[in-house]
Amino acid sequence: MTNVAEGALDRARWLYENRGLRAKELAAQGKQVVGYLCCYTPAEFMTALDLVPYRIQGGVGKPLKQADQHLETIMCPYVRSCFDLAMGGEYDFLSGVVIPHTCDAMHRIYDIWKYHMKPPYSHCITVPHMTHRASFEYFQKELEDFQHSLERFVGRSASEEDLVRAIGLHNRCRALLRELYELRKQEPPLISGTEITRVLVAGMTIPVQEFNDLLEDIIAEVRGRKPSSDGRHRLLVVGSEVDDVAMIRLVEDCGASVVMDDLCTGSRSFWEDVDHAKGAVSGLAARYLGGITCPCTYREGKVPERFSYLGDYVRDWSIQGALLYAIRYCDTYQLDAPEIKGYLESLGLPVLYLEDDYIMPPLGQWKTRIEAFLETIEAGKEE
Amino acid sequence: MAQEAKEKTSSRKSTESAGKIRTVVKRMYQQAQQAKEEKRKVAYCMVMCNYEEILEAMDIVQVYTENYAGLCAVKRQAEPYMEKARAEGYSDLLCGYAQVGIGFDALRHELGEMPPDAPDGGMPEPDMLLGCSMGCDPRWKWFQALGRYKDTPIYNIDVLMPPSDADMEAIKEHSVRYMAEELRGLIAFLEEQTGTKMDYDRLMAIVRQVEETRWWWREAYELRRAIPCPMSTQDHFVLFVPHHMMLTDSFTLDFYKGLYQELKERVDNGIGVIDDEKYRLLWGVGLPPWHTMSILDYFLNFGAVFAAETAYMVPESFEIPPDVTDPVQLIAERAFERNSALQWRGQQAGGVPPLAQAHLERIEDFSIDGVVMHITRSCRASTMGQILVRNVIREHYPKMPVMFMESDIVDLGTYSEAETKNRIDTFMEMVGAYKGSAG
Ligand code: SF4
Ligand code: SF4
Numbered sequence: 001m002t003n004v005a006e007g008a009l010d011r012a013r014w015l016y017e018n019r020g021l022r023a024k025e026l027a028a029q030g031k032q033v034v035g036y037l038c039c040y041t042p043a044e045f046m047t048a049l050d051l052v053p054y055r056i057q058g059g060v061g062k063p064l065k066q067a068d069q070h071l072e073t074i075m076c077p078y079v080r081s082c083f084d085l086a087m088g089g090e091y092d093f094l095s096g097v098v099i100p101h102t103c104d105a106m107h108r109i110y111d112i113w114k115y116h117m118k119p120p121y122s123h124c125i126t127v128p129h130m131t132h133r134a135s136f137e138y139f140q141k142e143l144e145d146f147q148h149s150l151e152r153f154v155g156r157s158a159s160e161e162d163l164v165r166a167i168g169l170h171n172r173c174r175a176l177l178r179e180l181y182e183l184r185k186q187e188p189p190l191i192s193g194t195e196i197t198r199v200l201v202a203g204m205t206i207p208v209q210e211f212n213d214l215l216e217d218i219i220a221e222v223r224g225r226k227p228s229s230d231g232r233h234r235l236l237v238v239g240s241e242v243d244d245v246a247m248i249r250l251v252e253d254c255g256a257s258v259v260m261d262d263l264c265t266g267s268r269s270f271w272e273d274v275d276h277a278k279g280a281v282s283g284l285a286a287r288y289l290g291g292i293t294c295p296c297t298y299r300e301g302k303v304p305e306r307f308s309y310l311g312d313y314v315r316d317w318s319i320q321g322a323l324l325y326a327i328r329y330c331d332t333y334q335l336d337a338p339e340i341k342g343y344l345e346s347l348g349l350p351v352l353y354l355e356d357d358y359i360m361p362p363l364g365q366w367k368t369r370i371e372a373f374l375e376t377i378e379a380g381k382e383e
Numbered sequence: 384m385a386q387e388a389k390e391k392t393s394s395r396k397s398t399e400s401a402g403k404i405r406t407v408v409k410r411m412y413q414q415a416q417q418a419k420e421e422k423r424k425v426a427y428c429m430v431m432c433n434y435e436e437i438l439e440a441m442d443i444v445q446v447y448t449e450n451y452a453g454l455c456a457v458k459r460q461a462e463p464y465m466e467k468a469r470a471e472g473y474s475d476l477l478c479g480y481a482q483v484g485i486g487f488d489a490l491r492h493e494l495g496e497m498p499p500d501a502p503d504g505g506m507p508e509p510d511m512l513l514g515c516s517m518g519c520d521p522r523w524k525w526f527q528a529l530g531r532y533k534d535t536p537i538y539n540i541d542v543l544m545p546p547s548d549a550d551m552e553a554i555k556e557h558s559v560r561y562m563a564e565e566l567r568g569l570i571a572f573l574e575e576q577t578g579t580k581m582d583y584d585r586l587m588a589i590v591r592q593v594e595e596t597r598w599w600w601r602e603a604y605e606l607r608r609a610i611p612c613p614m615s616t617q618d619h620f621v622l623f624v625p626h627h628m629m630l631t632d633s634f635t636l637d638f639y640k641g642l643y644q645e646l647k648e649r650v651d652n653g654i655g656v657i658d659d660e661k662y663r664l665l666w667g668v669g670l671p672p673w674h675t676m677s678i679l680d681y682f683l684n685f686g687a688v689f690a691a692e693t694a695y696m697v698p699e700s701f702e703i704p705p706d707v708t709d710p711v712q713l714i715a716e717r718a719f720e721r722n723s724a725l726q727w728r729g730q731q732a733g734g735v736p737p738l739a740q741a742h743l744e745r746i747e748d749f750s751i752d753g754v755v756m757h758i759t760r761s762c763r764a765s766t767m768g769q770i771l772v773r774n775v776i777r778e779h780y781p782k783m784p785v786m787f788m789e790s791d792i793v794d795l796g797t798y799s800e801a802e803t804k805n806r807i808d809t810f811m812e813m814v815g816a817y818k819g820s821a822g
Contacts, residue, residue, distance in 0.1 A: 070771070074760055111771060130541045135541065138561035298527065331524065335520075337473075338528075353472075
């Protein structure tokens with residue numbers, strides 16, 4: 001029996017700090033846990049087949065032990081970190097791995113992971129980069145192929161009802177997360193950015209049904225809070241993978257509140273629901289290709305349209321400043337970063353650009369920059 | 384001054400064909416500029432997007448931005464453009480070609496005219512931007528980023544690379560259908576931009592010519608199996624230019640026929656790159672160090688010739704099926720066949736990753752004694768997976784020496800001549816020992 005603390009947020013924190021323990025426990029009980037990278041992997045297929053989807057994470061603050069012997073140093077450090085943990089045995093409890101080809105690093109790590117880790121099951125999902133009508137048709141076929149490959153692995157098939165049930169569970173999860181994010185709109189927010197990060201990461205490591213139960217308890221707990229305003233600046237964080245609290249906690253320790261995000265590990269992974277009215281797989285293809293605002297998918301249009309959803313966040317969450325967080329060697333983010341920055345600035349927001357090597361974030365140097373940044377916001381407010 | 388730099392940095396070529404390329408490239412940019420003046424439509428393009436024939440059939444002038452960035456690097460004139468890109472907020476870790484290209488267009492936008500001293504007169508202002516997802520992410524995101532500097536219409540297409548372990552039979556139908564739809568979408572876009580309709584008969588004729596061109600290039604390439612090797616990688620790194628940048632030109636067909644004749648003659652007469660060829664090397668994956676191509680010549684001092692490479696590979700052979708009459712369908716099928724060939728052969732070989740498979744095949748076919756790979760700091764696509772390739776090579780050839788050279792396609796700041804030469808010295812010692820023990 002897992003040793004967990006009483007409160008729901010404490011439980012999330014425990015899951016966050018003891019990542020993988022619950023999944024390992026389930027694996028020990030005979031459940032098959034399938035690891036995946038990136039928010040483009042439709043976890044619904046795993047849930048429908050009674051597999052436990054587990055989002056593979058890296059280890060911020062953990063220097064690489066073995067990965068450098070196998071991965072070039074110019075490769076995405078987040079991916080290198082995930083692989084290093086896998087090489088060190090951290091993910092030995094996984095029965096398989098699913099990696100979507102979303103960016104160059106994801107594409108290349110698939111063969112490398114397979115070669116060194118030899119997982120019992122592995123699958124690469126080709127995700128189109130375009131969003132033409134034909135791209136969705138193609139992606140639906142790719143997802144059918146993914147479903148069949150999982151079915152072969154477990155030796156049984158998933159019916160339409162199984163898929164619809166799984167979609168229902170994951171949509172419920174998304175709705176609960178959005179509800180939780182609503183509680184960040186208030187001034188002051190009812191839950192901090194640091195706490196939210198722990199909740200999100202915890203959720204990636206447990207079955208969706210368990211996460212839904214936990215989220216219901218968390219929402220009830222958070223709603224009961226009655227904080228008084230302390231005038232902290234309200235920030236939006238935009239970027240890719242943030243599966244550790246280090247950066248956000250630093251920002252909050254410096255005196256601001258992170259109240260909204262556009263991150264692969266945050267809102268981007270749950271903002272849109274799956275609509276299965278026209279069939280489960282077609283709904284999944286539409287949602288995963290069309291409903292995730294990642295720079296690795298091309299969307300037509302120029303700057304105001306492309307990033308207008310960020311404008312909505314800024315308005316609805318009363319944002320006063322933005323952090324743009326890019327992982328080094330990530331071409332897709334770095335090609336968008338100046339435009340995102342320009343767009344946010346056009347809304348009158350100060351923007352702080354943080355380029356990170358993910359593995360060892362330069363927290364000391366950032367602290368100085370963040371403090372100066374918060375002063376800029378303050379000065380802007382006083383003007 | 385520029386002349387001096389050029390003499391120092393370019394590499395030694397062994398064929399007459401290679402000697403023609405410099406003029407060809409110059410002419411290519413001149414013609415593009417002239418076409419622009421004549422109000423013909425000019426498109427910024429990326430190599431290997433499978434749309435070359437379509438553009439030609441619609442009389443669109445193709446300008447390859449990656450090649451232009453490479454040209455700036457060869458002439459050591461990339462720096463101001465990279466600096467401009469960085470001033471515009473782009474990371475210095477971004478793809479080097481993209482840095483140069485974005486910097487060039489940002490500068491032109493700021494000046495309101497062609498940047499002065501742009502190599503070969505510069506790239507003409509495009510009427511459309513046509514990227515694709517073949518090979519890497521920057522090859523379509525870069526054009527999206529140019530939206531900051533121009534309102535030029537953009538059309539990006541997917542050209543997919545099946546996963547290494549995909550069941551090719553299972554995915555073929557929908558993959559080919561998607562490719563064909565992507566091409567049809569592009570054709571509709573081009574028809575709208577040009578106001579003219581695609582002539583499918585003309586397209587078919589162009590496809591046939593292109594396959595003939597490729598056949599000759601492949602035949603010529605195969606001649607490099609000969610000992611001594613009639614032509615080296617130094618030549619290959621300019622000889623690929625007509626294929627990648629002027630594929631549909633009738634000049635290109637004649638050019639590769641000419642290359643074939645030239646190499647055939649050399650082989651028949653036993654003429655190699657050097658008189659005493661001791662070792663044969665493979666230039667493995669990794670784009671070339673354009674800023675200092677002369678470093679490849681350093682290997683010649685040891686009697687080592689680069690007999691093959693896996694960069695800018697000659698396309699796989701492809702027979703045009705007699706029953707396919709729709710050229711778009713044909714291009715789509717061809718793209719799938721080519722983009723899945725290494726995966727398929729890797730699967731047949733017991734699960735060899737495709738990138739490694741390409742190396743193993745060349746090691747065998749071209750009697751290779753050692754492999755050099757170039758860790759190209761700013762090109763993730765051609766660098767990631769090099770260590771995996773080395774590991775697989777070791778499995779098959781436990782003692783085969785593999786060397787990693789480190790620098791960049793463009794950025795000189797990453798390159799140390801002394802250190803590179805040291806590494807080559809050590810590597811060549813190992814190649815000598817390996818060959819000695821094998822022989
Ligand atoms: S951070 Fe960038 S390079 Fe790394 S996995 Fe995400 S999209 Fe890919
Ligand atoms: S990342 Fe490499 S392959 Fe892609 S555009 Fe840049 S140089 Fe070319």
